[in-house]
Amino acid sequence: MKDANSKNNDIADDLSNRIFFRLYQCANALHKTGTNAVQDFGVTTQQLAVLGALSHQRAESGISVGELADFLSVSRQNLTGVLSRLQARGHISRSVDTDDSRSRRIHLTQKGLQLWRENLVPEISAYYCEAMQGFSTQDQVDTLHFLNKMLDNLVQIGTDKRS
Amino acid sequence: MKDANSKNNDIADDLSNRIFFRLYQCANALHKTGTNAVQDFGVTTQQLAVLGALSHQRAESGISVGELADFLSVSRQNLTGVLSRLQARGHISRSVDTDDSRSRRIHLTQKGLQLWRENLVPEISAYYCEAMQGFSTQDQVDTLHFLNKMLDNLVQIGTDKRS
């Protein structure tokens, strides 16, 4: 027989279990429907994130693979593959850094920039509008706050484990 | 020059953009740290989800691949691979349905059930506790509500697209 304490734990577990299950489902649905929304332009949601990041700083200098990986919170190894596919389609370019021959500077090509501005931005805007249906601005602020908090916790777990 | 309307849209886009980016980061971090937490037991977070689903209904009848796929919101094709790996490690069994020879009934094995109860449940419980640090019960309820709402929207986008 369970005491009140363990019962409360069960309830808390159930709540968090639902939250993380929904998170998992949302992420899958986001990837699936997002890719569906932009697949006519020959890109995926992850490639979208990369193009978006590159569009923010079209400075002459570009950005390195490591910097981009940090920004997107993915491994450098993962980016290598995504960048290769983007490069194969002519959306980005990789050039050796003149100051550090280990490093590669990643740039948006003219084609990539045009695709981003003319096709992807409007498409994403419409997609976000649908996905945020029924969310007030305050709801969105609250949601973002919770996700930020959760991410902090998860990152903390990751760094704890490493030590 | 932008008018007030397009500026508001930019702001809304920025908010939703942050939300979905955080969602993406949270899902990656969940998979990464979650797998890290249970890898000593030879399973991953997805396999965890399958074992958890199976543990809920240890009825004699088991569950079919299609039913499991619906429950977990993943494709049957995806489950085929996950189930194969779980079966290879002896955590689940697949048997032909006596009433429908197309269908396979998926069961937890004794080994799988023991692993779930004795090792995974405590580990997950501790993990959730860390991941929900700083979340009041009301915060968790609110978070779950927002995720439910978002998932509804995303599923709606998916079904719209299909028609």
Next chain:
DNA sequence: AAAGTAATGTCAATATACTTACATAAAATC
């Protein structure tokens, strides 16, 4: 009953994601 349709699970191809391992180049230390 026979033919067409739908359901069930699997295989193949593609794209993320991770970790481990490695070649190369830069930085730090002695």
Next chain:
DNA sequence: GATTTTATGTAAGTATATTGACATTACTTT
């Protein structure tokens, strides 16, 4: 200056995830 350590990007291997295609089986329709 030579050696060690660190940083950078990539390659290889494993596990998800998707869609498309398929063989097999069940159901529907005629």
